[in-house]
Amino acid sequence: MNEIKTDVLVIGAGSGGLSFAAGASQMGADVVLLEGGKMGGDCLNYGCVPSKALIAAAKSAYGQANSGVYGVADVTPSVDYTAVMEHVAGVIAQIAPVDSQERFEGFGVQVFREFGHFISPNQVQAGGNVITARRIVIATGSSPLVPPIPGLADVPYLTNETLFDLREQPEHLLIVGGGPIGMEMAQAHVRLGSKVTVIEGAKALGNDDPELAAVVLNSLRVEGVVIAEDALAAQISGQAGAIKIETRDGRVFSGSHLLMAVGRKTNTEQLNLEAAGIDFTPRGITVDASLRTSNKKVYAIGDVVGGLQFTHVAGYHAGVVIRSILFGLPSKAKTSHIPWATYTDPELAQVGLTEAQSQDIHGDKLEVAQFELLHNDRAIAERKTKGQIKVMVVKGRPVGASIVGHQAGESIGIWALALANNLKMSQVAAMIAPYPTIGEVNKRAAGAYFSPRLFDNQTVKRVVRFVQKWLP
DSSP states (O other), X not given: OEEEEEEEEEEOOSHHHHHHHHHHHHTTOOEEEEOSSOTTHHHHHTSHHHHHHHHHHHHHHHHHHTOGGGTSOOOOOOOOHHHHHHHHHHHHHHHGGGGOHHHHHHTXXXXXXXXXXXXXXXXXXXTTEEEEEEEEEEOOOEEEOOOOOTTXXXXXXXXXXXXXXXXXXXXXXXXXXXXXXXXXXXXXXXXXXXXXXEEOSSOTTTTSOHHHHHHHHHHHHHHTOEEEOSOOEEXXXXXXXXXXXXXXXXXXXXXXEEEEOSOEEEOOGGGOGGGGTOOEETTEEOOOXXXXXXXXXXXXXXXXXXXXXXXXXXXXXXXXXXXXXXXXXXXXXXXXXXXXXXOSSSEEEEEEOOHHHHHHHHGGGEEEEEEEGGGOHHHHHTTOOOOXXXXXXXXXXXXXXXXEETTHHHHTHHHHHHHHTTOOHHHHHTOOOOSSOTTHHHHHHHHHHHHHHHHSOHHHHHHHHHHHHHOO
């Protein structure tokens, strides 16, 4: 058995693990990195990157079929699904060198392509190596959750880890799960020419503002996606090309392919956490505000701790623990400023509290500033006027923002900045946005907050009349 000693051991080469390993090694720490699967983890290989590449292809097909509004004749797109998936693979291949073993070894990181498991509080075995580390960072991420639905084990099904291996287009894709992954893949496939049915046990896009989510869901239905809500799958049967789902209330849905998109489970099974004295639950590894586990020498970051499971959260967590581990400084993770986006068309984005959450917490102190894309000149020019922004404000400071519409994922960034830095609405209103841009909706929302204070205020009007009367 080969024994290795290091300052920091990182388990998992996804977004969080790679971000930490790159930063720590370049700042002088000895770093060992373990990865038993693919470098880049879920985001590069099965999640963010391939899904957005597929969405881009679907957007192109949709544009060809819906260009008449611009005075350009509609055409029926000729979709080569195999070529589309090769485009997806090509995007992954182009980004992969950034996450490659060779690049990280160039930073001075020792990379071992093995899964690791704890054999003591500060030792991990990976293949023929036993690594003793002063500090350990667990960044093993998450995997698709496949619930024990009767009959599911006997039929072929896809997850986000296998969907992008397809080369033959699904004739009718059944998707169990109406969250972001399910809805993104539903719209992409219907735009590429497949029939799509989404079966959701509760409410589709249920974690977002229901008024704004309804805008997305209505758009998908108009495009041809069948969305069945309050439809809990009770029995699945059939074979490749002919799959049937029966829901608890007796509805039956049939299709050629099945995609399971009901959520994520944290990757803890292989770690032998008990040997290290690390507390965990089915929802993930238990950490404190500094992302430290019950074993004070071990931290956990990203999806494996549960909570908000996004690539950018894992990267943020890496920065938090770098401060603690490398410099011994106090550093805590918070979630109030974490944005997320669903990349449907229109997009749906959120940061901080929703309107309902804000109402529950702040009651009558809450004010909601709103602005519709219908009044944004760039949106009008591009015929992308579907959507609106809501900003939840308490005592002059935003506590949350919800956006649905064109480029919502881009527009939410200004509100993430505001929440991260405790900015006032007046500071957002002072921003000058270039004209014409979709980003102007942020300034206009801030303006909507101040408009009643300026234009409906009798004191302001009396002052203006007085000044105008006496001004030389």
